[in-house]
Amino acid sequence: MGLSALIVDDEQPARLELAHLLQQVTPVDTLDEAGTMVDALARLQEKRYDLVFLDIRMPGVSGLEAMQVINRLPDPPPVIFVTAYDEHALAAFEVGARDYLLKPVSEARLRLTLGRLLDRRRENGLARVAHDRLPVEQEGHTRLVRVADIRFIHVRGHTVYVRTFDAEWASRASLAELADRLAPQGFVRVHRAYLVNPEHVLEVHPFFAGTYILRMDDRGNSEVPVSRSSARLVREIFGL
Structure with a gap:
């Protein structure tokens, strides 16, 4: 079964590039895009995603500010920041980001990130089974x-x-x-x-x-x- 993912970036070429790369790296069942943070937060209120790729610098609400809302969701999805700026990495991890990718994202780096997340998801699934039985x-x-x-x-x-x-x-x-x-x-x-x-x-x-x-x-x-x-x-x- 493939992932459901949301890509949030105000630049359409960046969204398309990451979407293409993601589909090359792992099976994807649902891949949605949002060009504004308002649209992204509305989608997150309505739908559960396995993964969210979030640009850290967006017009209006920044990625770091959006994380304050995402973290208050009943079941917040894992968030990976994707940005051209490396100076926000510490702040991103402090608000709960799972990873911090610099543009342009390479296939090898994306594979590494997804491998870590999928391993953690499998471990959490096994832990839930052990917890319930x-x-x-x-x-x-x-x-x-x-x-x-x-x-x-x-x-x-x-x-x-x-x-x-x-x-x-x-x-x-x-x-x-x-x-x-x-x-x-x-x-x-x-x-x-x-x-x-x-x-x-x-x-x-x-x-x-x-x-x-x-x-x-x-x-x-x-x-x-x-x-x-x-x-x-x-x-x-x-x-x-």
Whole structure:
């Protein structure tokens, strides 16, 4: 699948030259052009690009000024500055530019830039997969369970188990390791033997000496104990 790119330059010959070079270097599905910064920012509000080539000196709004707007987009695209002036390189990187290309751009330099960006995109994609899935053991092989499907994780004997709606698998990781790994996804250590996904808690029941029992939304409506030391955290999470 090819890239979607936006080339922003007030000079049409410069846009055409870069567009031709880009198509020689990598597959491109969508290639749009903008001759003014106003047009460019309007396009960026309406459409998601894999890459934006931005001239740093434009009439009216400069490339550096435009970056202040681009960086506030919900999912800002990678921006590469393309310019005939080398004195703005430091400022460009300070506002988040991925690279700084001097005109005329050579094919070799563009290949190097795109190679770095595509490598980073592949790494980010793999990181997202690793972030969203948790490896568990199933009959001699590894199964990848969606983190969002996990109800709770607990220790029984010397083994850590991962519970989903209607299944349970063993994990090679310790409960402490899983607590660290899953904290960004909201998982909470509510007991020395239990780690819970609050998204799947159906009910909170008061229990002995200020503790609680959490009833989960798995098939069996499992009950998870809350230790006294974690009771305050549970109250804060659920607004009790």
